[in-house]
Amino acid sequence: MPPSVQNGSAELLDWLKRMREDQPVFRDPIGIYHVFRHEDIQQVTLNPETFSSNSATVMPGVPAELTSGMLSVTDPPAHASLRKIAGQAFTPKRIKDLEPRVVEISEQLLADVPAGEFDFVDHFAHPQPALVIAELLGIPREDVAKFRDWDEKLLATQVPDRNNEAEMAAAAEVAMGGGAFAELKAYVLELCAKRRAQAEDDFISALVHAEVDGERLADNEVANLCIQLLLAGHVSTTAVLGHLILMLDKHPEVAAELRADRELIPAAIEELLRHQPPAPKFARFTTVDTEVAGTAIPAKSVVMVWVMSANHDERVFTEPERFDIHRNPNKHMAFGHGIHFCFGSALARIEIRVALELLFDKFADVRIPPGAEIEYYESEMFAAKRIPLVAN
Numbered sequence: 001m002p003p004s005v006q007n008g009s010a011e012l013l014d015w016l017k018r019m020r021e022d023q024p025v026f027r028d029p030i031g032i033y034h035v036f037r038h039e040d041i042q043q044v045t046l047n048p049e050t051f052s053s054n055s056a057t058v059m060p061g062v063p064a065e066l067t068s069g070m071l072s073v074t075d076p077p078a079h080a081s082l083r084k085i086a087g088q089a090f091t092p093k094r095i096k097d098l099e100p101r102v103v104e105i106s107e108q109l110l111a112d113v114p115a116g117e118f119d120f121v122d123h124f125a126h127p128q129p130a131l132v133i134a135e136l137l138g139i140p141r142e143d144v145a146k147f148r149d150w151d152e153k154l155l156a157t158q159v160p161d162r163n164n165e166a167e168m169a170a171a172a173e174v175a176m177g178g179g180a181f182a183e184l185k186a187y188v189l190e191l192c193a194k195r196r197a198q199a200e201d202d203f204i205s206a207l208v209h210a211e212v213d214g215e216r217l218a219d220n221e222v223a224n225l226c227i228q229l230l231l232a233g234h235v236s237t238t239a240v241l242g243h244l245i246l247m248l249d250k251h252p253e254v255a256a257e258l259r260a261d262r263e264l265i266p267a268a269i270e271e272l273l274r275h276q277p278p279a280p281k282f283a284r285f286t287t288v289d290t291e292v293a294g295t296a297i298p299a300k301s302v303v304m305v306w307v308m309s310a311n312h313d314e315r316v317f318t319e320p321e322r323f324d325i326h327r328n329p330n331k332h333m334a335f336g337h338g339i340h341f342c343f344g345s346a347l348a349r350i351e352i353r354v355a356l357e358l359l360f361d362k363f364a365d366v367r368i369p370p371g372a373e374i375e376y377y378e379s380e381m382f383a384a385k386r387i388p389l390v391a392n
């Protein structure tokens with residue numbers, strides 16, 4: 001079985017390298033197919049008709065109520081209209097116009113960090129993208145603190161075995177019946193009802209009144225789409241902001257180079273995303289019998305797409321383990337590929353760049369205290385939970 005993705009360890013990278021070499025498509029003991037090479041992952045992600053994103057393809061037991069309206073698990077043709085609707089809040093212009101707010105929010109957070117040692121995740125990596133996405137959606141600022149608790153609980157939830165219908169159904173029941181997801185859903189549904197009664201100038205109001213192909217989205221779909229944007233909109237960015245601090249600490253020479261030439265920052269961010277993608281793998285579900293790289297995969301199989309492996313594939317990247325901010329081109333797949341390509345990539349790039357520029361502006365020296373333990377989430381995300389930091 002694959003090693004844990006928890007801390008992007010050398011053990012994981014070694015295993016992925018061996019698999020790319022010896023078994024580029026691997027059926028594990030519970031019957032999940034894993035795909036490792038960059039080229040093969042492109043094939044999978046570019047064929048949504050064969051490789052569905054909806055687990056109901058293989059397990060009808062998962063209730064549609066749980067996922068309807070979520071972009072990442074919606075297949076064509078519904079995916080296109082949903083993405084169009086969601087795109088109303090994420091036009092390139094709107095995202096670009098948001099940059100001054102990202103700067104303001106980030107400046108405020110950095111101004112408030114305590115003197116001496118503090119937790120970078122608590123004080124910056126989590127609240128920065130959470131406040132930005134909340135503002136974009138129309139979620140009141142005072143409610144954003146609740147997300148940390150929900151996120152912690154969601155990330156602490158063990159992801160069920162996607163090949164086991166009983167486990168998936170049990171997890172779905174938990175998600176609907178109580179716990180963090182149900183709380184979050186109830187919160188967003190209440191907000192939808194408020195905006196339906198009285199529209200404001202925000203994304204949730206637009207969504208509850210929007211029409212897709214002549215039909216209104218149901219409240220459940222609006223809530224699920226908002227939850228997806230909310231979670232996807234900050235959890236991954238929080239992880240990358242954490243990786244950024246860890247990278248600066250590990251590579252002081254890169255930190256010095258970036259401080260001296262800020263023009264290099266965007267390329268450094270791409271390299272960080274390549275080297276340490278926060279979502280190291282994601283799942284697809286086959287609709288028909290198919291094959292990848294000569295290996296037959298039957299219909300109704302779970303296929304695990306290893307972004308972390310694609311990003312370290314020596315067929316595409318020379319010396320893939322080396323962190324090289326001058327890598328060009330850098331065709332990493334940290335934001336996915338194909339129709340489900342990350343919806344918030346432009347926003348995420350702005351948030352990370354602004355964070356780094358302001359950290360450099362405000363502090364001459366940013367360091368993790370020697371010997372500090374970095375704690376990682378035990379989940380499918382590759383993300384640090386706490387990062388002790390001293391900034392002067």
Ligand code: HEM
Pocket residue numbers: 053071072073083133228229232233234236237240277278279282283333334335336337339340341342343344345347348
């Ligand atoms: C560095 C930060 C981020 C990373 C690494 C990341 C990564 C990804 C990846 C790998 C996918 C594709 C999943 C798949 O194909 O199954 C994806 C999709 C998505 N991302 Fe992101 N994401 C980030 C930030 C964001 C932000 C800021 C937002 C929201 C504003 C967002 C919203 C979404 C949505 C809605 C989808 C689903 C798109 C679709 O299915 O059409 N992400 N992201």
